[in-house]
Amino acid sequence: MTLAERDHNVIWHPYTQMKTAALPIPIVRGEGAMLYAEDGSSYVDGVASWWVNLHGHAHPYIARKVAEQLQTLEHVIFAGFTHSAAVTFAERLLQILPQGQSRIFYSDNGSTAVEVALKMAIQYWQNLDTPKRKIIAFRDSYHGDTFGAMAVSARSAFTAPFWSYLFEVEFIEVPIPGSEEVTVEQLQTFALNGDVAAFIYEPLVLGTAGMVMYTPEVLDQLLAVCQQHNILAIADEVMTGFGRTGRLFASDYLQHKPDMVTMSKGLTGGTMALGATSCNEKIYEAFLSDDKLKTLFHGHSYTGNPVACAAGLASMDLLLLDNTQGDIERISQQHAAFSERIKELPKVKQVRQQGTILAVEFEADGTSYFNKLGDTLYSFALEQGVILRPLGNIIYVIPPYCITNEQLGLIYETIMGMQQIITGTRHFEPPTQTTLHD
Numbered sequence: 001m002t003l004a005e006r007d008h009n010v011i012w013h014p015y016t017q018m019k020t021a022a023l024p025i026p027i028v029r030g031e032g033a034m035l036y037a038e039d040g041s042s043y044v045d046g047v048a049s050w051w052v053n054l055h056g057h058a059h060p061y062i063a064r065k066v067a068e069q070l071q072t073l074e075h076v077i078f079a080g081f082t083h084s085a086a087v088t089f090a091e092r093l094l095q096i097l098p099q100g101q102s103r104i105f106y107s108d109n110g111s112t113a114v115e116v117a118l119k120m121a122i123q124y125w126q127n128l129d130t131p132k133r134k135i136i137a138f139r140d141s142y143h144g145d146t147f148g149a150m151a152v153s154a155r156s157a158f159t160a161p162f163w164s165y166l167f168e169v170e171f172i173e174v175p176i177p178g179s180e181e182v183t184v185e186q187l188q189t190f191a192l193n194g195d196v197a198a199f200i201y202e203p204l205v206l207g208t209a210g211m212v213m214y215t216p217e218v219l220d221q222l223l224a225v226c227q228q229h230n231i232l233a234i235a236d237e238v239m240t241g242f243g244r245t246g247r248l249f250a251s252d253y254l255q256h257k258p259d260m261v262t263m264s265k266g267l268t269g270g271t272m273a274l275g276a277t278s279c280n281e282k283i284y285e286a287f288l289s290d291d292k293l294k295t296l297f298h299g300h301s302y303t304g305n306p307v308a309c310a311a312g313l314a315s316m317d318l319l320l321l322d323n324t325q326g327d328i329e330r331i332s333q334q335h336a337a338f339s340e341r342i343k344e345l346p347k348v349k350q351v352r353q354q355g356t357i358l359a360v361e362f363e364a365d366g367t368s369y370f371n372k373l374g375d376t377l378y379s380f381a382l383e384q385g386v387i388l389r390p391l392g393n394i395i396y397v398i399p400p401y402c403i404t405n406e407q408l409g410l411i412y413e414t415i416m417g418m419q420q421i422i423t424g425t426r427h428f429e430p431p432t433q434t435t436l437h438d
């Protein structure tokens with residue numbers, strides 16, 4: 001039996017219809033932006049392995065730091081105990097986080113980082129004896145797959161089976177260029193009606209919605225409304241953090257700073273599962289009390305895991321190198337040049353870019369995640385030796401920062417090929433014997 005067949009017998013994959021999905025591709029090794037498969041084929045990782053990888057696969061420096069940590073202290077209970085990796089990482093995160101953040105709460109992934117932020121926000125108001133119920137979010141947002149995170153995410157096909165179990169959230173439109181005023185008015189109306197605990201948002205780029213982008217100017221307006229009406233602002237930087245948008249955090253483009261920031265994905269450079277929620281001193285202080293009931297009763301078995309924190313520290317060392325900052329700039333410029341090349345071509349509806357994130361939206365009937373075009377484009381990319389996971393008719397690139405211009409070039413040519421398939425000037429027959437991934 002091949003590894004893929006053994007997998008098929010025992011594994012249930014994420015976001016995968018197991019009945020119809022093609023057998024997964026066994027990867028045996030990674031290096032830089034490349035992934036190498038069991039059958040000898042290789043792939044440029046154009047999606048940074050689900051948006052997590054910053055410095056390339058199996059990075060020797062991160063590997064060494066993780067190995068050293070593993071041989072010193074692999075884990076210790078984080079209630080009543082501490083260790084150098086967690087403290088140093090928190091100190092260094094606070095140095096680079098948007099101004100005003102003063103405390104780090106560790107968890108395991110992006111969804112739990114969001115859960116922690118929501119619980120902090122809700123309990124904050126209760127601890128002050130002025131409970132507030134409402135949470136505001138963007139209509140097309142994505143904040144994770146656990147229940148609280150689902151509740152503040154779009155009421156989409158992803159969450160449909162659970163709608164009746166999700167707590168109520170007030171949704172406002174995404175303020176895409178041209179419809180900014182509507183969103184600001186909606187937020188103002190909710191703010192005036194009162195009872196709003198917090199506003200949670202993906203700053204500048206809504207990832208899962210299809211790399212939907214909006215300007216820092218309108219977000220600043222929204223945050224000004226929050227500040228004026230005492231609404232806690234939660235920046236979900238799980239995807240946008242650590243250089244993705246061209247600056248260390250998307251919030252760095254803004255005048256108004258958030259009360260809380262959620263992080264994961266690039267937090268460890270894509271090496272280990274780790275989540276973090278930061279907050280400002282105002283929130284932290286609301287939990288300080290002689291009354292034990294004002295404690296934040298939240299924690300995970302692996303809170304502050306030393307190995308994950310060591311990976312985070314090593315990744316931050318690499319991220320702050322001039323070289324890496326130069327790479328981020330270089331990728332942004334390459335993306336911008338490619339945008340110019342493709343944006344006027346037939347069937348290209350819109351090209352969006354923010355730093356290292358590039359999205360090409362094709363015209364298509366039905367723009368849903370589930371449309372067949374995405375399947376065709378996905379397998380076409382694989383055939384070209386590139387991993388790109390279309391969100392329906394939207395193809396995006398979010399590469400590791402170490403990607404070479406040559407590898408980027410292969411990605412761009414693949415997207416040009418997709419444009420030709422869509423316009424019918426290039427023929428591509430997706431493999432038939434196996435059905436494809438969502």
Ligand SMILES: *Cc1c(COP(=O)(O)O)cnc(C)c1O
Binds near residue numbers: 143202208237239265
């Ligand atoms: C991916 C993502 C999450 C969820 O993170 P997981 O680690 O997958 O649980 C939350 N928020 C945003 C903005 C994300 O992109």
